[in-house]
Amino acid sequence: MDERHDSQRILRFSNNLDSLTETMASTKKQTVIRYENTLASLQEKFAEMENTRRSGTIEEQLRAITATFSETKLENETSVAMFTQTTRQLDSRLRQTLNSMGKERDEGRCRMEKALDGRIGLVEDTRRKFSPAQSFTNKTLLTDLDRLAKECEALVSGGRRADHAFEETIARDITELRAGMKRSLAVAQRRRNEMRSKFEAVVAGLDEAMAREASDRRESEHTLCGLVESACYRVSRAKALEEVIQRHLLADVERKSRSTMNTLVYDVDEANPRVRNQTMPHDRVHTVEDLVPWWISTGDDDDTLLFESRFESGNLGQAFRVADNEYNLYLHADTNTKGHTQWYYFSVKNTKRDATVKFNIVNLAKPDSLYNYGMRPLVLSKQQMDGANIGWRRACRNVCYFANGVRRRGSSSYYTLTFTYDFKSDGDTVYFAHCYPYTRTDLTYYLDRLELNPRIRQHIRRRALCRTISGDVCETVTISSFTNDPDALRKRRGLVISARVHPGETQSSWMMKGVLDYLTADTPDARLLRDNFVFKIIPMMNPDGVVLGNYRCNLAGNDLNRQWMRPDERLHPTVFNLKAAIERFTEARDVILFCDLHGHSRKKNIFMYGCNNSGNPDLRLKERIFPKLLNANAPSFSFEDCSFKVQKSKDSTARVVVWRALRVMNSFTMEASFCGPSYGRDDGFHFCQRTFEEMGSVLCESILDYCDPDTTRVDAIHQELSLQYPVEPDDVMMEDSEDSDDGDAKEGKKKKEKVGKKGKSKKGKKKRKIARTFSDMGADDTKEAVEVRPRSLSAATTRERPSRLKTGPRKGKKRG
Structure with missing residues (x-):
């Protein structure tokens, strides 16, 4: 009878091994093809970037900016030449005006001198006509002489005034001409400064464009290198995952102790047929220590771990001992469901110092997990908690999450979370959890x-x-x-x-x-x-x-x-x-x-x-x-x-x-x-x-x-x-x-969509608008803010809560 059971067990194991081998080969092939395609696309992007860089995008921009600078320089030189010509014309006109005004002043002065000479000569002639001996009784003649002298003086003073006014006019014209030249010079200087600013802006734009292009090139190269490194890392991770799967398969094949293979050591829903008066899940307990272990040790040499999850928030359905230091664990599905196996929280007893035990949670449902990105299970040791106040910590090693090849009914395969833990002392109670428990x-x-x-x-x-x-x-x-x-x-x-x-x-x-x-x-x-x-x-x-x-x-x-x-x-x-x-x-x-x-x-x-x-x-x-x-x-x-x-x-x-x-x-x-x-x-x-x-x-x-x-x-x-x-x-x-x-929900949804696509044409599909409007809500966020006092910068402090061991389930709570 035992030999027949052993042969059946070996046959089932062989079938599972063949299924796992096929799954591993298919996964390996798909992974290699996917990452080869990724590397090929990355190489194409890199070649395209190199061609773009070699095509001279920067050189074209440099030539364009150089041409713009040459045009700007030519325009600046033209403006300087025009300003020089205008200055020369103004200087020539000023000199011509001064020469003509000097000629007019000399001609007027000559005419005035001739008139004065004529009048003075007339006076002299009149005086010579009268000798000193003659009598000056003729008053009319004397009056004429005085009037003539006054006219001469008035003519002289008028000439002086005209000369002074002429000099003032000349000075005013010279001042206006100088002011005009200064304004023209300022305009020319401003234009020169504008041209210089434009030139500096062009040069700065050229420098900025070159720096930006260099930065973009470095960033693109860095991004490309990062993508290549990420692809290489994923390829290496896929290879490492393949090696892990192969190692697990080989470990299953090379197990020597057949007496412990697939031995049920814990079942939360069924009583152990070898134990009487065993505590069942619906029985009320005060502490974990009050629970009668599901597995009863056969003696001092029995090093089987004693699993327990019949306490508040605990989740572990079954545990099988598949090797001397390896256990396969099955989580209990959510009450009245057939899925949602993600949360685990259980304890083990009968630990041995320096023993390294491997745990495999084999019925997880999600196709991806943070366990493949650095996450590790939580562990709490009761002895370390009581002695050194050490609470929950991440202490597991060799953490891996992968598809195990076991098919779910009408769906994809289950996934396995595997990890090892090194026990630190004998007779300890150690808890394992998916996250920090809060009951x-x-x-x-x-x-x-x-x-x-x-x-x-x-x-x-x-x-x-x-x-x-x-x-x-x-x-x-x-x-x-x-x-x-x-x-x-x-x-x-x-x-x-x-x-x-x-x-x-x-x-x-x-x-x-x-x-x-x-x-x-x-x-x-x-x-x-x-x-x-x-x-x-x-x-x-x-x-x-x-x-x-x-x-x-x-x-x-x-x-x-x-x-x-x-x-x-x-x-x-x-x-x-x-x-x-x-x-x-x-x-x-x-x-x-x-x-x-x-x-x-x-x-x-x-x-x-x-x-x-x-x-x-x-x-x-x-x-x-x-x-x-x-x-x-x-x-x-x-x-x-x-x-x-x-x-x-x-x-x-x-x-x-x-x-x-x-x-x-x-x-x-x-x-x-x-x-x-x-x-x-x-x-x-x-x-x-x-x-x-x-x-x-x-x-x-x-x-x-x-x-x-x-x-x-x-x-x-x-x-x-x-x-x-x-x-x-x-x-x-x-x-x-x-x-x-x-x-579970996603895979069921995909299956329904896959079935629903049969017999439907693309034309018959309707686009579904996902965005929702808020126009008919009537929400109003314009209300006045609450009048409050200015608050200080101090904030409430929080203290870390010490972990406590959990008590048993509450009365009347049954797992469905």
Whole structure:
């Protein structure tokens, strides 16, 4: 009987090996062809750039600018020659005028001298006619002589006056001629300076063009080198991945201990038939230590790891021991679904010091993962936590994510995440997780601690939004400076922030913790926000999914972020009641922002998805102002990764429904990567809990900047966006890469599209307009800003929360 089972097991293994070999060969062939084509295209681009450079684009521009300079120089020389000729003509005319005026003055002087000589001669003749002896009794004669003498004197003085007036006229004409020459000289000098400025501008333009061309050439060469290096890196990575797959196959073939091959060592849904009175998943436990291990050790020599996931937010379906130090793990699908296997959180016991164990999670669904771009699993050692206060850290090695050749029913293959871990001590309990866990119990403890603080208690109102399908409570927290004046509260504007609609995206809970820490702090900025706004906080939208360890869905197996258009009160109670609460909130006050916090598994950085207001000219680009403020305030935020299109497939998401139906202009989804940033000094590092909490704090700081009565900064950002996007941005009509489109959904969609394309002609296809207008919304962002006091630059500080071991599942929570 055992021999027959062994032969069947060997036959199945051989078939799987053949399938994996075929998959590997096909993948290798496709990868080599794809990257050969990429290298060929890059070489063609490089040759084209070399031909362009050798064709003499710079030389042509240089010749054109040289010709322009020659023409400018010739024009300048012509202007100088004309000025010299004009100066000579003026000089000649001045000399001619002076000569003619001198001749006229000499002729007048001669005439005057002749007249004087005639009169003087007449007087002398008259005097000679009378001798001294004669009597001067003739008075008439004496009178004539006196009159004649006076006339002579008058004639002399008149000549002097005429000479003086002539000299003044000559001096005035000379002065006017000199002024005219100076003006002409100034005009010529100005023209010369203009010509010199034009020449210098031409030379500067030539230098700038040459520098720009050189810079473009260097940048193109750098970009081309980067593309070549990237292609080479991808080729080498593909080869390395092929080697990893081959190594895994060889390791499977060369396993010596057949007694441990494919031994089931853990099953969360079934009891071990060899163990009596075993704890089942639905049984209530207080701590992980209270659980009876699924695998019972056969003796001291049994080094089988004891797996466990029957605690809050835990997810591990089965574990098989396939070699002495290697285990194949199968994740549990989301409740009432057949997919969404991404979130894992489990523990192992019975560890041995210096033992290196390999873990293979073999039923992942997404075709790509950040694990191939530097991301590593999280590890927490209970002994290190208790002894040295060392919490979650990235300590796994040999991390790889690849298609494993196992086909899903009616779909593509599954994917494997493989990694190794070196255990540091004997008898330790070690936890492994996809991201920093944040359970329902963690949230309860945190909110209880806020309520127990007398200072914080007066600023918060903790209420139940509704009951979930399992009977748990979905809580809301209202934060403001509450007064006895209802009118004052009614005048305050509102903001809505929600988190954890997807249970596996624990980053959102850590960002929400940063928001709550900031708003409840005793700082000037926090008081300013509480005095002028009312915050509606929903810290955990899907508590059922969080308790059960789901990745995306609630207890009914529905993605709650796809139910906002028509939520069902029984199947989606949290979405149904929150939508109604936001509608009442918007009727009571002006809601300026809605933000839904998420995590992203395929992109790095922290970024936002918004809703484009292209249909309303008054609101154009204003939805991008708040993300721009975040980009300026937070080093981890990337505006370049933001998208503001409204895709048809996202019509039922929270941000689109709140924007379109509830008319909140600033409606966003904030996505935080599971991995880390792709730029700056932190490139190559992971995000940690403090990073997410600081992002929540910066979100609140940016709200203050956005609502500041001094709109200088906001106006400057809007002007910058207008210059950056003079026409409608290209991303309005593009598809976004929101993480809500998980691998299972995408593959199902592709399959439907492939089937639907049969029998359809291209002419019968209709283009679907994706961009949504905002013209009929009636949104008004011209309301006056809240009058607030000038705030200080201090910000609320956040402390890193110590990790705690999780307790067992809550009563009544069953995995479907």
